Amino acid sequence: MKRIKQLxxxxxxxxxxxxAVSVSAAEETRTFENRFGKVEVPVKPQCVVSLHDFSxxxxxxxxxxxxxxxxxxxxxxxxxxxxxxxxxxxxxxxAYVGSHKSPDEEAIAMLEPDLIVGxxxxxxxxxxxxxxxxxVILPTQETPVSxxxxxxxxxxxxxxxxxxxxxxxxxxxxxxKRLVPQPENVSVTTLEIYExxxxxxxxxxxxxxxxxxxxxxxxxxxxxxxxxxxxxERVGDFDAxxxxxxxxxxxxxxxxxxxxxxxxxxxxxxxVKNNQFLYFNRSRYGDSMxxxxxxxxxxxxxIAERDLKTQK
Numbered sequence: 383m384k385r386i387k388q389l390x391x392x393x394x395x396x397x398x399x400x401x402a403v404s405v406s407a408a409e410e411t412r413t414f415e416n417r418f419g420k421v422e423v424p425v426k427p428q429c430v431v432s433l434h435d436f437s438x439x440x441x442x443x444x445x446x447x448x449x450x451x452x453x454x455x456x457x458x459x460x461x462x463x464x465x466x467x468x469x470x471x472x473x474x475x476x477a478y479v480g481s482h483k484s485p486d487e488e489a490i491a492m493l494e495p496d497l498i499v500g501x502x503x504x505x506x507x508x509x510x511x512x513x514x515x516x517x518v519i520l521p522t523q524e525t526p527v528s529x530x531x532x533x534x535x536x537x538x539x540x541x542x543x544x545x546x547x548x549x550x551x552x553x554x555x556x557x558x559k560r561l562v563p564q565p566e567n568v569s570v571t572t573l574e575i576y577e578x579x580x581x582x583x584x585x586x587x588x589x590x591x592x593x594x595x596x597x598x599x600x601x602x603x604x605x606x607x608x609x610x611x612x613x614x615e616r617v618g619d620f621d622a623x624x625x626x627x628x629x630x631x632x633x634x635x636x637x638x639x640x641x642x643x644x645x646x647x648x649x650x651x652x653x654v655k656n657n658q659f660l661y662f663n664r665s666r667y668g669d670s671m672x673x674x675x676x677x678x679x680x681x682x683x684x685i686a687e688r689d690l691k692t693q694k
Contacts, residue, residue, distance in 0.1 A: 440668035466668030
């Protein structure tokens, strides 16, 4: 009996030591720094909350980190929809914490996260959310996807996985340039059509991919402002060899823009007349390294591996 009690005591002591080590590891921190400042963050975050599904949540999952909470799109009386994510990953253990524009502070606090990650425009929420957990803002509007994705990988300790992503993406870019030796002679416009106007936007990292492949842009696109609405009458200013738009099934955007795409102004575009208008499902890929690679494969197939007509 005495021997059994001694073994029990040793077991409890060992468990206590293991628990202490675990707590110590969870509490170990380091300083993370980028253009948004310095933040003391956990070395090994255990519960990460993402403030953007299409960019951060998908990139975390691609890195092998399952966020404990994430924002999502949500219609009334419907389940949340994690864009670019839920057709690829199981989100059963990820809690919905509101929209990307108005995250639910109470829902986030209930998760007791040790790290919150947001996009550039979430900087205004940083002070308030920092009362719950350390908040890191990534320069998603100021830098290419690959740059801020590298910061996120460093933040969560997934550098090896990120380097694998980089290697695959670099291979696709090199293969494209091998097949298209003068990519600057192929002009591309990326836009997003709405019911009665459009903006110059490339989702899923398309604009980064186009730049990395060395593809050209029409003069009108080069001189235009991004992030503002243009009327249908202006669409001819951005005519190109290839025109790319993306639609969001959740928002019925393909159906709602049929009239725009049936207009004479649209139908007379070079790319449309030559069947070189590419229309991709926006939620197929997110703004992530996986999105870059997926978009690169699409352009490899649709541009490098087909007979293409150009205006030059």
